[in-house]
Amino acid sequence: MNARELDVAGITDPGLRDAYLRCRRLNARHGKTYYLATRLLPLERRAAVHALYGFARWADDIVDTVDGAATTRQRRRALDALEGELDAGPHQGAGARPVIRALLDTRARYGIAPSLFHDFLASMRSDLTVTSYARYADLRAYMHGSAAVIGLQMLPVLGTVVPPAEAEPHAAALGVAFQLTNFLRDVGEDLDRGRVYLPLDLLAAHGAGPELLRWSRRTGRDDPRITAALKDAEHLTRRCYRDAVPGLAMLDPRSRPCVRTAFVLYRGILDAIAADGYQVVHRRAVVPRRRRALVALDGFVSRARPRNRRAPDAPCRPRPGTALRVPVLR
Structure with a gap:
């Protein structure tokens, strides 16, 4: 992490600085799209975003441990220990593990509600035993903790020009849109882990199901029923992005280029999935590096020239008849 970022943020304690550095490395290594967008944030806010990412990544790694010696009970205990910390x-001070120390400092600095982290860990525990969701409503309940709360954790760091409560539903919707995008992109990899995040009722509506997905993954063969279900899931995800759009203009102007860049990059994954013929059962769709660079460049120009920036929601206004048709976030 650039030392200036820590200096501007007022983070002077050597141990705390090292804790934030570790979170930044986790972000740079594992969340490349997310990390790229954070470079557009004001210097003093970047460390907090890295701390939030580092904690989420650590918990996720506990759940997805491939070490055969780590049983479900052991992973649950590890999550419980995390929650206990x-x-x-904050009185743990230097005794806390680095990622926790950075997170506790960020939580205190920005007044982030502790309940958001408890809800997140509840969904992580669910991943230890739940491998599929019968209905979209069930998946939304899970995503409240695994995705919506991420947007809500970020909101105090990003800042708003309206009362926070007005922006919260849109921040939560964006977290859900990002996770639905990841679910679509990672269908094949999740199958290898024994998980199906596409709602079973959505699959069944097209005559598909987990067995057909596993057959397609195993044989490398396509099936029109799977393609139809994936297209439906894509449309569902795009509606979530549209629900998030009004929140972009509610953010602090200095944070908008970052969030708009993340918005465009993640939504671009949906375009890449479609362009690849919905082959996500067999391989990941990837946004071309040139495209990511151009979007990031546009973000940097937007940050440098805020007065000349196009309205952030202009490209994404819902067309007539495309009102969101998903359950309201909790």
Whole structure:
């Protein structure tokens, strides 16, 4: 992490600086799209975003451990221990593990509600035993903790020009849109882990199901029923992006280029999935590096020239008849 970022943020304690550095490395290594967008944030806010990412990544890695020696009970205990450290609070000081120390500092600095992290860990525990969701409503309940709360955690760091409560539904919707995008992109990899995140009722509506997905993954063969279900899931995800759009203009102007860049890059994954013929059962769709660079460049120009920036929601206004048709976030 650039030392100036820490200096501007007022982070002076050597141990705390090292904790934030570790979170930044996790972000740079594992969340390349997300990390690219954070470079557009004001210097003093970047460390907090890295801390939030580092904690989420750490918990996710506990759940997805491939070490055969790590049983479900052991992983649950690891998540419980993580939550216990959160509950212990900032008084842990130098005794806390680095990622926790950085997170507790960020939580205190920005007044982020502790309940958001408890809800997140509840969904992580669900991943230890739940491998599919019968209805979209069930998946939305899971995504409240695994995705919506991420947007809500970020909101105090990003800042708003309206009362935070007005922006919260849109921030939560964007977190859900990002996760639905990841679910679509990672269908094949999730199958290898024994998970199906596409709602079973959505698959069944097209005559598909987990067995057909596994057959397609195993044989490398396509099936029109799967393609139809994936297109339906894509349309569902795009509606979530449209629901998030009004929130872009509610953010602090200095944070908008970052979020708009993340918005465009993640939504671009949907375009890449379609362009690849919905082959996500067999391989990941990837946004071309040149495209990512151009979007990032546009973000940097937007940050440098805020007064000349196009209205952030202009490219994404819902067309007539495309009102969101998904359950309201909790």
